[in-house]
Amino acid sequence: MIRTLAPHQRTLAYLAGLGAPLLVIPLTAGSAAAASAPAPSAVTSAVASAAAYPSALAGASPAFTEYNAATSPNAHTNGAVLAPDYQYGSLQAEATGRQAVQLVGQGKHVSFTLAKAANAVDFHYALPDSLEGGGINAPLDLLVDGKVATSLSLTSEFSWLYGTYPYTNTPFVAQPDGEVPHDYYNDVRYHFASTLPAGTVVTLRVDAGDDAPWYVVNTADFETVGAPIAEPASGYVDVTQAPYNVDDTGATDVTAALQNAIDAASAAGEGVYLPQGTYTISAPLNVNNVKVLGAGEWYTVLTGSNVEFNGQQNPASTNVDVSNLSMFGNVDQREDSDTEVTAFNGGFSHSRISNVWIQNEKVGVWITGPSTDLTLTGLRIQDTTADGVNLDAYGGPVTDTTVSNNFLRNTGDDGIALWSQNYGDTDDLVVHNTVDTPGLANNIGVYGAGAGDVVAGNLLQDTVQFGAGIGIEQRFDSVPMSGTLNVLGNELVRTGQFDPGNDYGAGSVLFYPSQGDMDSTVNVVGNAILDSPYAAFQFQNSNTYSGAAVTTAPTTGYSVSNVNIVGNLVHGVGTFVFQDQAPGSAYVAATAADGVGDAGVFSCGAGFTLTRGPGDLGFDSSTCGMPAASPLWAYPGTTTFEAAAVGQASPVQRVAIVNTASVATTLGAITPSAGFSVAPDPQHPCGTSLDAAAVTDTAAWCMVDVSFTPSADGVTQGSLTIASSQGTKTVALFGDTDPIGGDGGVAPPADLALTATLSSSSALQYFPASNANDGNNGSYWESQDGDAWPQTLTADLGAVQPEGSVVLTLPSNWGTRVQTIEVLGSTDGTTYSTLVPSADYTFDPSLQNTVTIPLPAGTQDRYLQISVTGNTGWDAAQISEFEIFG
Structure with missing residues (x-):
């Protein structure tokens, strides 16, 4: 993780002079003459508040130590270290750090040398899907100091989605505006029999019987888990004892018995205690005025279907406290009409949800207003098909809610969202969270309202698709923004992404007045934007620019104003520091940039003005036009064939080739390695060139059909090489003569x-x-x-x-x-x-x-x-x- 803060520290010397007269710098020919302007009154207080959130200390403080298999000095492999890739549809693009390790064949391994003692680990990994969807199951050996400790059971059932939102499990590859295979990762955890001292080497190795065509390992999270939490001396009822006798083995459905225990405890003013064990449920558990305590995230597990705690709505449940347990759902597809697959759903006022592990649900926490005085802390939310946390002011406002010290990874939509749908999200705090690899939309999204809200001290990493690190948007029919929103001391690492719906990049911090003017105060102070693949700050027009070759701004659009961008660091940015596409203005001071890819400012006459204050460094240049040099995009980045017969060509699979540049790109030879063949796709064949990237231009992309003809039994590893005037692009190919099974595979009849x-x-x-x-x-x-x-x-x-x-x-x-x-x-x-x-x-x-x-x-x-x-x-x-x- 890059934390090069020297340029940022230099700019802080200028903050004391923010009250000095400022210069308005016109960005396009014919714009208004330069004028003086005082510093906005909101800046001084925002700078003072940002001092409590130094970006170098951003993020949650989880119980674990994370090792990236591809980049950690404590990780070693004889497998393939996959090179960094930011393009949607590749295994790396959806990995934390945009890199991972791939293991193919017996003996390939990745090992982690512990920097500190640990007795538990969680691996973030990927496996191939089956040809008909539904995922596969495959074992992988886990070794401690060279001796096999266990065989982990891995699955891709909860990965691999296809098509446009809300997605399907049926494999197909089509147009670049969303029809891209994605969401490759899942997690598996293991509790060792004893504590492993620092220096222990823990290894994942492909051994005999580990029969997936390939394995990808992204991260390993090691921690020391304490003893199970005992039943408190008073005030709690053990649900496994009479009269409830809840089965803690997982063998039977305990929904009714567990609900009876919760209802009785609520009526008696007591709590319920769930001892170590597995509790299988099939319907949401209703909670109000009750405490639910488990023996710990690694000991008390709720699983089954519809694994959910349900709060009342309008009025909300009150005095609910749920803590120290895990919730493992079985959600493998996003279905927004299914409301019973969210770990915590409904209204919760004067309540607390803490130290809960949530995995394979549709949503981690969906709070429906009215709700007030709720604390969400110590949550680990992973591998959801939709949002991690959403504060949805649907039936009333969501106020005075604190979302703090939570770890979220691989959410299917926003990591954390404040959605002022019908009322306001106000006086809410989103502070010191870590949000990695949200699959759709933003790491953190603020939609409407925002009065008194604070988004501060968060570590946001690796946006995957259609989003930014922080999105501030008048969108999704939200109520108008009002009051002051403070965005302070966050660290945004590799955030923002190429948006195939617009055919240009989305910035790390995005302002999007999609459905109305945004004129309330937004202070963006003391943040660090590091290694952004595209722009640092983007002001998107409500009438979005169409295509990467655009040089003419839309003639209309909602505006953005009263934005103050002060004391921020931009270190490494792929395109622009400011991508100004909406009408409006922003005040910028003491903001430093280095490693700028194309120009300091993109402006094509949208009517946006930057009011420049003292201390700005590194972004004086300006341009009109998206990059002419932009890497070719090919997806899926990895294509796997199964159950191929020796000497016979397999059914074809499609690979899409997309131009992302603002100029036409010449295509050269498209060459497969031995064992694979390529043919023109009958619907979208490739010619000798691709047009400049544009949403409505099908000549900006094409497809080839790839097949596999094995010469011998086993796995064949190869590649598809695509030459172009934008450089060479490579797609990984794997052919397997064995069926790789799972719910899909080749055996079940097709529906x-x-x-x-x-x-x-x-x-x-x-x-x-x-x-x-x-x-x-x-x-x-x-x-x-x-x-x-x-x-x-x-x-x-x-x-x-x-x-x-x-x-x-x-x-x-x-x-x-x-x-x-x-x-x-x-x-x-x-x-x-x-x-x-x-x-x-x-x-x-x-x-x-x-x-x-x-x-x-x-x-x-x-x-x-x-x-x-x-x-x-x-x-x-x-x-x-x-x-x-x-």
Whole structure:
């Protein structure tokens, strides 16, 4: 981690002179003449407040010591150290530090020499997906000082998403505006039998039976875990004792018994204690006026489906204290209509959530206003499909909330968000957190309001897609920004990313007035922006610039004003220090920059003015235009073939090639290594050049089809080399003659409905027909409540093809119900015939609420329709998954 603060320290000498007259520097020809202006009154108090948050001390203080497998001096490997890569769709781009180690073949290993004693470790790793999605499972040996301690069970079930938001588990590669395989990483932890002294060598090694085609190791987090927390002497009830007798082995579902214990403790003014063990639940646990205490994050584990603590809403639950436990969900796909897969969900006032490990949930903590006086601290939130923490002022304001000393990694959306959706997030503190690799949007996002909010002392690293390190935005229908927002003493490392929706880079600190003017005071003071791949500060136009070759600003757009940028360090920036694309102004003083890639300021006549104060260094140059030199982008960065037959070509997989520069790029030879072949993609073939990057120009990108023909059994490692006038780009290729299995693999029959278009006779809001083929059993289609029967759900398979059966499911935790269903088929979508007459079908939770309906032999239709004429469980038709098999 780079902390070169000397230029920043030099600028601090100028802060005492902020009251001096300032010079307004016009940025474009014909702009207003220079004028004097006093320092904004908000600056002095913001500078004083920033003194409490030196950026060199930014971040959480977690219990663990982290070693990066690729860059730590304590890490050693005979595997491949993957070079830094900032481009979305590569294994490195989603890794902490933008590097990782790849292990291919027996004997390859990475080892960590402990700098201090430890008895537990958490590894951040990646495995390939299976060809049909769903992930694979593979072991990997863990050794201590050369002796095998255990075989870790790794999985990619909770990784690998495809397509545009909200994503799917079905593998495909398509256009660069989001249809890129991503989200490769997951975590596995292990508690050693004894404490390992400093100097111990802990190794991950590929041994016989460790059969994944490749393994990638990013980080190892070592810590010393104390003894289990004992039941307090008074005030708590042990849930495993009579009268509750909650099973702590994980063998049975304990939802009802655990809820009974919580309710009784709440009524009696007591807390519940969960001893060391595993507790399997299948529905959210409702909490209000109660303490829930575990034996520790490494000892008390809640797992299963719908692993959630649910707070009341409007009014919020109060006096809730949950601490010292882990919550491991089983969420492998994002489904926003599924509200029961968030670790903490709802309203929590005068409450505290602390020392909780949250993994494989949709969201870590989603607070719905009204809520006040909540503390979130000591949380470890990893591998979610959506946000880490979101303070959502939906039903009322979220106020006086402290989000402090939390570690968040690999969240599927914002790491931490303050979303003033209908009311304000006000007087909230987001301080001393570490947020790594958010998969979509910002490390920290502030959407609307912001009065009295403080974002300070946070360590923000490695933005992955469509976002910034800190996003300050009037967006997502949020209420207007008001009051003062202070952004103080944060360290932003490798934040910001190329945005394929705009075809240029997003800055480390982004101001985006998407839905209205932003004119409330924002103080950005004492922050360090280090190794930004693109701009340091970006002011985005609400009418976004279209394409990297833009030299003409939009004629309209909402404005940004009353922004004060003071005493910041910019060290290493790929493009610009200021990317000024919105109308408005900002005051800048005592801000130093070095290692600037293209120019100090990007300005193409958007009407933005920088009012320059004393102490600015290193960004006097200006330009209009995005970089002409920009590396070629190819994705996925790693392509893996499975179950290939010796001497036979495998099915093809697509690789996309994208120009990211503001000028046309010449393409040279596209060459695969031995064992692999390449052919033009019939839909988007590559020519001899690519146009300048532009959102609507399909000639700015192309695709090739790659196949694998093995000459012998085993794994073949190769590459695809792409020559261009922007330099050479390489994509990693792996071919395996064995099936790599998992939920996908090559064995299970294909669900034809996954790629079908679903429609319905009616749909309740937020429960559309598309929920019934999203691969997620937790979401569902529901017809409009109370509408007349029949209600229909229709799948358009795109072409006439053979069908053998229909499988219908409901969420597995729902109670028994009977639906009356007829199955119909059609070749043209107009004339339907009955395939299976109307009959009653029982959805039984003991059978996973699954019903299979065989179709007549020889059925061949393009359209399959189910017609529902009754439901004993609800006054509407309900289907979670509508699956069709050949």
